[in-house]
Amino acid sequence: MGLGSDMYRQQILDHYKSPRNYGEMEDPTFTHVGENPSCGDTIKIDVQLDDDEETIEYVTFSGDGCAISQASASMLSERLQGMSLDELHDLDTDDITEMLGVTISPMRVKCAVLARQVAQDGAKLYHGDVEDLDITKTED
Amino acid sequence: MSTQQTYPIDVESIRQDFPILSRKVGGDVTVAGESENDTEPLVYLDNGATSQTPTQVVDAIVDYYYGYNANVHRGIHQLSQEASVAYEEAHDRVAAFINANGREEIVFTKNTTEAMNLVAYAWGLEALGPGDSVVATEMEHHASLVTWQQICKRTGAEIRYIQIDDEGRLDMDHAAELIDDSTRMVSAVHVSNTLGTVNPVGDLCDLAHEHDAFAFIDGAQAVPTRPVDVKAIDADFYAFSGHKMLGPTGIGVLYGKEEILEAMNPYLYGGEMIRSVTYEDSTWEDLPWKFEAGTPVIEQGIALHAAIDYLDDIGMENVQKHEELLAEYAYDELSAYDDVTIYGPPGDDRGGLVAFNVDGVHAHDLSSILNDYAVAIRAGDHCTQPLHDKLGAPASARASFYIYNTTDEIDRLVEAVDAARQLFA
Numbered sequence A: 001m002g003l004g005s006d007m008y009r010q011q012i013l014d015h016y017k018s019p020r021n022y023g024e025m026e027d028p029t030f031t032h033v034g035e036n037p038s039c040g041d042t043i044k045i046d047v048q049l050d051d052d053e054e055t056i057e058y059v060t061f062s063g064d065g066c067a068i069s070q071a072s073a074s075m076l077s078e079r080l081q082g083m084s085l086d087e088l089h090d091l092d093t094d095d096i097t098e099m100l101g102v103t104i105s106p107m108r109v110k111c112a113v114l115a116r117q118v119a120q121d122g123a124k125l126y127h128g129d130v131e132d133l134d135i136t137k138t139e140d
Numbered sequence B: 001m002s003t004q005q006t007y008p009i010d011v012e013s014i015r016q017d018f019p020i021l022s023r024k025v026g027g028d029v030t031v032a033g034e035s036e037n038d039t040e041p042l043v044y045l046d047n048g049a050t051s052q053t054p055t056q057v058v059d060a061i062v063d064y065y066y067g068y069n070a071n072v073h074r075g076i077h078q079l080s081q082e083a084s085v086a087y088e089e090a091h092d093r094v095a096a097f098i099n100a101n102g103r104e105e106i107v108f109t110k111n112t113t114e115a116m117n118l119v120a121y122a123w124g125l126e127a128l129g130p131g132d133s134v135v136a137t138e139m140e141h142h143a144s145l146v147t148w149q150q151i152c153k154r155t156g157a158e159i160r161y162i163q164i165d166d167e168g169r170l171d172m173d174h175a176a177e178l179i180d181d182s183t184r185m186v187s188a189v190h191v192s193n194t195l196g197t198v199n200p201v202g203d204l205c206d207l208a209h210e211h212d213a214f215a216f217i218d219g220a221q222a223v224p225t226r227p228v229d230v231k232a233i234d235a236d237f238y239a240f241s242g243h244k245m246l247g248p249t250g251i252g253v254l255y256g257k258e259e260i261l262e263a264m265n266p267y268l269y270g271g272e273m274i275r276s277v278t279y280e281d282s283t284w285e286d287l288p289w290k291f292e293a294g295t296p297v298i299e300q301g302i303a304l305h306a307a308i309d310y311l312d313d314i315g316m317e318n319v320q321k322h323e324e325l326l327a328e329y330a331y332d333e334l335s336a337y338d339d340v341t342i343y344g345p346p347g348d349d350r351g352g353l354v355a356f357n358v359d360g361v362h363a364h365d366l367s368s369i370l371n372d373y374a375v376a377i378r379a380g381d382h383c384t385q386p387l388h389d390k391l392g393a394p395a396s397a398r399a400s401f402y403i404y405n406t407t408d409e410i411d412r413l414v415e416a417v418d419a420a421r422q423l424f425a
Ligand SMILES: Cc1ncc(COP(=O)(O)O)c(C=O)c1O
Pocket: B048, B049, B111, B112, B113, B114, B141, B143, B144, B189, B191, B192, B193, B218, B219, B220, B221, B241, B252, B383
């Protein structure tokens, strides 16, 4: 590994310092929030669906936290545009690390996947697949 | 820079006693222990969380298991007698170390947290009720904060928190206001594990006693780092953990004044803690065994004895001087950066730890980057979440020092912090 701070390649830092699609939507199709209790990371994701109610048209996020969680949310907000809800559902942890393009140390994986989890849970709530989920929490 | 730093203790030779300090890190964390990909020499600055273990302590554990492993207080056979004597002597050793009257006042628990809970359950649940108050501080560790908060909820007592000032010291005027005739317990941390503040615990005990309240001092960060005299402090209860003072995990100490422990009911029931049992009723063993139900922490007690011997050889005054030297050095080096915020009192008036944040860098990112530099620190709220809320930071990075740390290692810390600053600038 050495001293290159592998996890903090330019791309991550760039998204952290200049997050894409940052903000809140006026009238999203669905919205959901989540947090990472051990780090204090928070993410809110707003999703606008196409008229087909299946394709993601536009995503915004807001939140606060470490570079990994925020950069991951920023990248995901770009990535999700044009995706179907099914494709969102299928995104796994490997997809997220691939998207980030760096090796995430085991203790930080929950930071990396928070945004994905929030988006997926938001979609599930929208579909009525789950109820009673006020806030997504990544486990410790 | 610290080319020719001299220390109050012989750090060079102390380091020889800690094999782990010569390991390298940086490779695969799913493999426990050093492996091929580990290339960077470890800089261990997370002693506030747990300290490393010298060969002398591990040897004591090995000698016990290979030489006289047996249950205590049960067998008449020789091994059991040897183990019982060693286990009892461990209590005596702890008593002498903190100037308690004797083993009657020393209860072995699992850790500081359990010592706190023992008193909260055995005394608090019975003694507290509506109209009573427990006075804690804003800088309490969750071990005491959550415990008293919950016991107060259950009993209807009120919990109050002594404020801290801008430099992270207790506001003693506020303490004098809060501690009144309704107060039954004052629970205060001796050395803050986040701010590094060394609290005037003797004064707090006096305030408690003026109102006929008890005082419980959390010494988890104090006993490992400075001479502690429970009689001089006049604490009614005092607690600390073996694993932060070169000992193993799984052992904590509850000191309690004999007459107070005597009057308290047991916390856990079962074997070892009884004198006689009938189907109808039971009577209790003498102190401290009344509070040590079931097979106790034999190995850990014996190992704690060895750890105390090790520290006493160095001398706790010297340990304290070394801690202060490192804390001041780290404070000065880190405060040279405008974008570094250090919590707690100035460098020349604190225990051996420094918690800080770098503007624009989340503590967990900082900790990850420091890890790339082979520097082990803690990032998070250090079990003082309400205090972090008050400081306005969800988390901080904390470097905490011990007898084997050097200013060179702090230079390495500072180098890594600087790298993180630049990366995020
Ligand atoms: C001040 C303080 N109190 C209590 C504790 C709790 O110690 P333990 O986890 O060993 O019970 C700690 C250590 O984490 C501490 O620093």
